[in-house]
Amino acid sequence: MRRALPALALAAVLVLALAVGSTHSGKPPTVTQRVHHIAKEVRCPTCQGLSADESDAPASEAIRNVIRDKVQAGQTDGQIRAFLVDRYGRDILLKPEAKGVGLIAWGLPVVGGVGALAGLVFAFRRWRKRPTRRVTDEERALVAAAEPSTEELAFLKASLTDLDRERAAGDIDEHDYAELQDDYTARAVALLQPPAPAPGPIRTTRRAPQRPQRRWLKPAAWTVLVAGLATVAGLLVAHTAGERVPGQAAAGSITSTGPSDQLAQARVLVGQRKVLDAIKLYDKVIAEDPKNAEALAYRGWLVRLTGKASNDTTLIDRGLEYVNRAVAADPSYPDAHFFKGEILLRDKQDALGAIPEFRAFLASNAPQDMATLVQGELQAALQAAGQAPPTTQP
Amino acid sequence: MTAVEEAAPAPARGRGRTALIAAGIVGLVVALFVGVLATRKPADQRIAPSTLQGRPAPDTAGPDLNGTQVQLSQFKGQYVLVNFFATWCIPCVDEQPELVRFQQRHGAAGDATIVSIIYQDRLSDVRQFFKERGGGWPVIQNEGSKVDWGVRGVPESFLVDPDGVVLTRIVGGVRDASLEQLLAQAKQFRQGS
Numbered sequence: 001m002r003r004a005l006p007a008l009a010l011a012a013v014l015v016l017a018l019a020v021g022s023t024h025s026g027k028p029p030t031v032t033q034r035v036h037h038i039a040k041e042v043r044c045p046t047c048q049g050l051s052a053d054e055s056d057a058p059a060s061e062a063i064r065n066v067i068r069d070k071v072q073a074g075q076t077d078g079q080i081r082a083f084l085v086d087r088y089g090r091d092i093l094l095k096p097e098a099k100g101v102g103l104i105a106w107g108l109p110v111v112g113g114v115g116a117l118a119g120l121v122f123a124f125r126r127w128r129k130r131p132t133r134r135v136t137d138e139e140r141a142l143v144a145a146a147e148p149s150t151e152e153l154a155f156l157k158a159s160l161t162d163l164d165r166e167r168a169a170g171d172i173d174e175h176d177y178a179e180l181q182d183d184y185t186a187r188a189v190a191l192l193q194p195p196a197p198a199p200g201p202i203r204t205t206r207r208a209p210q211r212p213q214r215r216w217l218k219p220a221a222w223t224v225l226v227a228g229l230a231t232v233a234g235l236l237v238a239h240t241a242g243e244r245v246p247g248q249a250a251a252g253s254i255t256s257t258g259p260s261d262q263l264a265q266a267r268v269l270v271g272q273r274k275v276l277d278a279i280k281l282y283d284k285v286i287a288e289d290p291k292n293a294e295a296l297a298y299r300g301w302l303v304r305l306t307g308k309a310s311n312d313t314t315l316i317d318r319g320l321e322y323v324n325r326a327v328a329a330d331p332s333y334p335d336a337h338f339f340k341g342e343i344l345l346r347d348k349q350d351a352l353g354a355i356p357e358f359r360a361f362l363a364s365n366a367p368q369d370m371a372t373l374v375q376g377e378l379q380a381a382l383q384a385a386g387q388a389p390p391t392t393q394p
Numbered sequence: 395m396t397a398v399e400e401a402a403p404a405p406a407r408g409r410g411r412t413a414l415i416a417a418g419i420v421g422l423v424v425a426l427f428v429g430v431l432a433t434r435k436p437a438d439q440r441i442a443p444s445t446l447q448g449r450p451a452p453d454t455a456g457p458d459l460n461g462t463q464v465q466l467s468q469f470k471g472q473y474v475l476v477n478f479f480a481t482w483c484i485p486c487v488d489e490q491p492e493l494v495r496f497q498q499r500h501g502a503a504g505d506a507t508i509v510s511i512i513y514q515d516r517l518s519d520v521r522q523f524f525k526e527r528g529g530g531w532p533v534i535q536n537e538g539s540k541v542d543w544g545v546r547g548v549p550e551s552f553l554v555d556p557d558g559v560v561l562t563r564i565v566g567g568v569r570d571a572s573l574e575q576l577l578a579q580a581k582q583f584r585q586g587s
Contacts, residue, residue, distance in 0.1 A: 045546035058514035059546060066541040087544035089445050219415045223422075230423040271547050273482045273514060301484065308526075309481065309519055369440070369569045373488060 035068045038077055042067075042084055043094050046271060051094055057272045135185040143188040156188040259285050263294055275302050293330035296322050301339045304347070316347050327357075334364035338374055345377065351384035440572065444552070444563035445544060451476065451554045452543055454511060456536035459521055464532045466509060467558060473506035473577060474554040477568070478545045480515045481523040486549045489567035494528045496570050506577060507531055511539050513548045555580060 029037065039053035044060040052060040052067075063084065070080045084092050148154035163180055166172045172180075262285050269278035282299035285292050300322025307315025320343045326336035341357030344350040358378035362371060446452075454476070455465040466474065477493065479486040493508055500506035508531040512520055520533060539545075543552065551564040553576055561580055564572075 059540060061514075062537055062540050066538055069538070084541070086445055087541060088546070089443075089544070092544075219411070223415065223419060226419045227422055227426075230426045233426075270484065273480065275482060305482070305484065305487070309522070369567075369572065372569055372571060373492070376491065 031068065031071050034071050034077065035064060038067050038071075038080055039064050041081065041094055043092050045088060045092065047268065135182050135189065139189045140185055142192060143185050146188070146192055150191065153188055153191050156184045156191070159184050160188075259289055259292060259295075263292075266295075266298065270298075270302065275306060278302060291329035293326045293333035293336055296326035296329060297333065297336040297339055300324075300326065304339070304343055308347070316343065319343065320348075331360075332364065334361045334366055337361040337364075338370075338377075341374075341377060341381070345381050345384070349384075351381040354381040355385060355387075440564050440566055440568075442563050442565040444560065446552070446560040447563065449560060451552065451558050451560045452539065453558075454534060454536055454539040454542065456511075456534040456539070458532050458534060459517070459524065464509070464534050466534075466554075469507055469509060470558050471556050472504060473500075473556060473580065475506065475508045475568070475573065476543070476552040476554055477508055477510045478513045478540060478543070478548050478550045479510055480513045480548050481519045482515065483513075483548045485567035487527075489549055489569070490523075490527045490529060492568055492570040492573070493531075496568075496573050497529065497531055500577075501531070505581075509534060511536060511543075513540060513545070553577070553580065555584065 036053055039060075040051050042052040042063055044050040044052050044055035044057055045063075046057045046059045047055045050057075050060075052063040054060075066083075067080055070083065075083075081093065143157065143160070146153065146157070148157050160181065163172070163177060163184065167174075167177045262281050266278045266281040266285075269275075269281060279299055279302055282295040282302075285295040286299065289295070300319040302319070303322065304316050304319025307313065307317075307319060320340070323336055323339045323343060326333060327340055330336070337357040337360040341354040341361065344357065345354035355378065358374050358381060361374050362378065366374065451466060451474075453465060453467045455463065458464045466476070475493075475496070479489075481487070496506075497508050508529070510529070510531060510533040512533060512535050514537070517535065524530075524533065543550075546565075549567055551568050552560050553562045553564070553573075555561050562576060564576075
């Protein structure tokens, strides 16, 4: 009982802490508090590593509004989360649900922790119980009567004397005393007894048939077990992992400041309707790398779109200027040719000028769907220019 | 450390073999994950999974560009391409001529139609957009619908069958030819079932 006291005390503290931590206290939360609370657990569908509570993306704003409506309609947090999972899938929650496959995410660390703890307990017990056998009274007498002929034997006999002194003083409990006494005595007996005969042919032949079996069986069992677990984990990943769509990060939310990351961030900003922020980011890239074709082309295209929306021809011209710079910086960058062709055809009514741009785009190894789109634009340009549409792709 | 402890036999047997087995297991696990990831569909796949697939489509309703109330369920009996879009979205601009071509063919035939849903945009911009780029199909204003449909960005489209069941989710700009293919497949499946 005395030995179990620390463990019991620890368990009591844990239970108390959990009870206090989970006890609901104070006033019921307001609608706004509940909206924040739920939105914090929901992933922003269009951004990287942000919750719907933190993000001001349109999709997150819509999610917050829906949460608010449902809170006001009297739905519970669980019902609202279930609705969002129903519409977006499980990955909309930042924390996996503690049910179904999501249970694995919660359960594995617990199982791992318990396993590690059990391993430690097992290891400690093994270390403590090295001499597993109990020594006999004859052996005790043998050791007591033996002369401390060697340094080791003298040490063990002195240890036994110290042990008796500690027991008499009440510094050691009976269980530890018995174990340690057996340990020292067994080691002393081993020193007093003649050494075991060297392994001969008989011993070798006796052990030979058994050892190879043990050697391969255990590792093989472990390999099969781990491989099985890995297969199950792999299948679960394949089953549950969502497909990354354009604009979504593969993983993580580390903000980087390299040009390629800035370009990726700019594309996300475009998707979030933050055209001005995207243009600012493109300007940063251009400031570092004035010949970055992607930044020049997309900056020009965004400016052109803004010009179109506001019927501002100056903005359209400004957009074309950037797109021209992109074409000059990297004539092999297909998007710049497409943007230039579009501006010339749709804004400048310069079909003849647009034709070589669309052809340059099609000459690149463009994705099939984009190639189909640009083929259509090329035909429109050819018709507008009074030329026969091409029969084959250039 | 005492002499006795030093004299204790060290359990060093088979350490090299254990390391080899551990390395083998780690290699196996890595190979499995690489295999799993390599066999996933690429990120730019247009047809994307949706929790709504095979389920009744949300009955989205709202005023159109003229202020007339429109409800998705009123298009039951024909295939509907529900298209979430915004005028500020470049792929949406790109896909508009494709949608126009699709609608021109199927609007006359009466077998399929498009219903667009505005995604965070100004009404005046949307009016101007349709005026410039064509497209005479209903355009619904309903900000909350993007959550009802689980839309993550624009453009995103859903093909809904004549019974109002969601068949497919398309992420990114649609193409006329791909839509035709999808529609043909849907019709074929419907006739076969």
